Amino acid sequence: MRRAAELLAASLLIAGTSAFAQDAPIARTTDPLPAAAADAQRQLRQTFTNLSFEDFGPAPVKGAIYQATAGGRIIYFAPESGHLLFAAVYDKNGINVTAMAQDASARKRLGAIDPADALVIGPAGAPQVIEFTDPDCPYCQALDRFWAAKAAEGKPVQRLIYFVSTIHPDAAAKAEHILCSPDKEAAFKAVYAGAKPAVLLKCQAGQQKVAKDARTVSKMGIAGTPTLFVDGKLVSGFQQAELQAFLDQKGNADAQP
Structure with a gap:
């Protein structure tokens, strides 16, 4: 469950789009939000095929997300909505890119x-x-x-x-x-x-x-x-x-x- 939650958080970070609940019907309309939501949900299913999720909805995070290192940890900041995220971001191949960035930072700082x-x-x-x-x-x-x-x-x-x-x-x-x-x-x-x-x-x-x-x-x-x-x-x-x-x-x- 913990890994599934991490993967879901990661996909929301990567997609950066809004969505609605999975059990709601996915129907294209002239409104771009439901269309984007349907595309994001479909992309999540296709990209992370082993991930099982029950709900799919809009995240509170808005706008661009930036990466920073604080106390040796990789964190993410969304200035538009003022959110700070402590998350693990995975790419489409299932690689934890947050861990890779953190390890690279650690190796660099070990020189001190x-x-x-x-x-x-x-x-x-x-x-x-x-x-x-x-x-x-x-x-x-x-x-x-x-x-x-x-x-x-x-x-x-x-x-x-x-x-x-x-x-x-x-x-x-x-x-x-x-x-x-x-x-x-x-x-x-x-x-x-x-x-x-x-x-x-x-x-x-x-x-x-x-x-x-x-x-x-x-x-x-x-x-x-x-x-x-x-x-x-x-x-x-x-x-x-x-x-x-x-x-x-x-x-x-x-x-x-």
Whole structure:
């Protein structure tokens, strides 16, 4: 159902025409609107033959639609009607052109990341992910628990960590505490597990790293946490199914002779 809804939204974006309900009779008249609607409905059936839909009606979106990148996500804007669309657009071959544009944007922005600046958590040689995170973000904490559970199953990853310190007021101080700790990985796991140190450590190196991460976040246009780059693709938020698929793919590749 979700894919069908995406395909329907995509076709409406592509067609850019008005329509009426499917169960209403399709009859050509001198009025151009019903004629355009009939043509659009017929084109939808012919182009996306596997799509089953019950209703077909006019969309609130009017006029030209423009594509933009915001926080790593592809969005669409219709200035005439003032609508902002978060949608997946498919072409007539069933290819998700929104995902292709988003991946291209991700690859371009990855050039702003210096892996040498990252806090590295996880074993060398494990599948690598780039992670923008916030110590006070509950979804980031849930993601940390997910990675720990996968590591316990023998599926660890190596995380290149960059801190986002502009969303929660204590994020910068907690990030600096982690970076100033003798065992940074242990401090990271403790803070993300909810530990509240009586005294947050401070040091020049930690301050500099937090500031440098902030500049990287700004260059990348990161607006939310967690934000990950997995195999060069952007993963916005804690998308467990997508991350599990990534681990399964890596596991299958390693298992092949």
